[in-house]
Amino acid sequence: xxxxxxxxxxxxxxxxxxxxxxxxxxxxxxxxxxxxxxxxxxxxxxxxxxxxxxxxxxxxxxxxxxxxxxxxxxxxxxxxxxxxxxxxxxxxxxxxxxxxxxxxxxxxxxxxxxxxxxxxxxxxxxxxxxxxxxxxxxxxxxxxxxxxxxxxxxxxxxxxx
Numbered sequence: 001x002x003x004x005x006x007x008x009x010x011x012x013x014x015x016x017x018x019x020x021x022x023x024x025x026x027x028x029x030x031x032x033x034x035x036x037x038x039x040x041x042x043x044x045x046x047x048x049x050x051x052x053x054x055x056x057x058x059x060x061x062x063x064x065x066x067x068x069x070x071x072x073x074x075x076x077x078x079x080x081x082x083x084x085x086x087x088x089x090x091x092x093x094x095x096x097x098x099x100x101x102x103x104x105x106x107x108x109x110x111x112x113x114x115x116x117x118x119x120x121x122x123x124x125x126x127x128x129x130x131x132x133x134x135x136x137x138x139x140x141x142x143x144x145x146x147x148x149x150x151x152x153x154x155x156x157x158x159x160x161x
Contacts, residue, residue, distance in 0.1 A: 007038055011034035015033060068113055072116060075118040079119045079135060082136070090136060091137045094131060094140070095131070095143055096131050097129070098128060101153055106156035113148055114130070
């Protein structure tokens with residue numbers, strides 16, 4: 001029930017964010033649409049701990065997300081500099097490494113975080129190995145045993161039931 005209520009609140013907040021209008025009709029329509037999507041999702045049995053991981057909520061919101069946003073900004077700046085300055089090296093590289101996460105949720109969070117960070121893309125994700133395309137050799141070399149790997153593993157440990 002907690003997951004269903006959380007899904008409804010997230011869907012309704014998303015509706016309000018995209019709508020930007022707060023007339024009674026649109027508020028009611030947003031609530032109706034959020035309830036309809038929730039009903040479909042419950043019928044399809046897709047509301048669970050991994051599909052909507054609210055158990056990560058506050059830990060992820062106040063510790064992991066700010067750090068990830070900072071890393072995305074730093075990587076964006078680095079990629080922009082490399083694009084605009086022809087003297088800076090670009091050496092596309094594929095790198096394989098073993099992530100320390102054990103659960104599917106931890107692996108997905110780690111792979112998505114890699115892909116969200118400009119200059120890197122998770123190409124293949126398996127339980128024991130990631131294949132990542134990086135814009136530079138330095139970026140590829142820094143993947144194994146990285147701060148991101150440690151932070152996602154810590155988030156995964158805190159979320160274990």
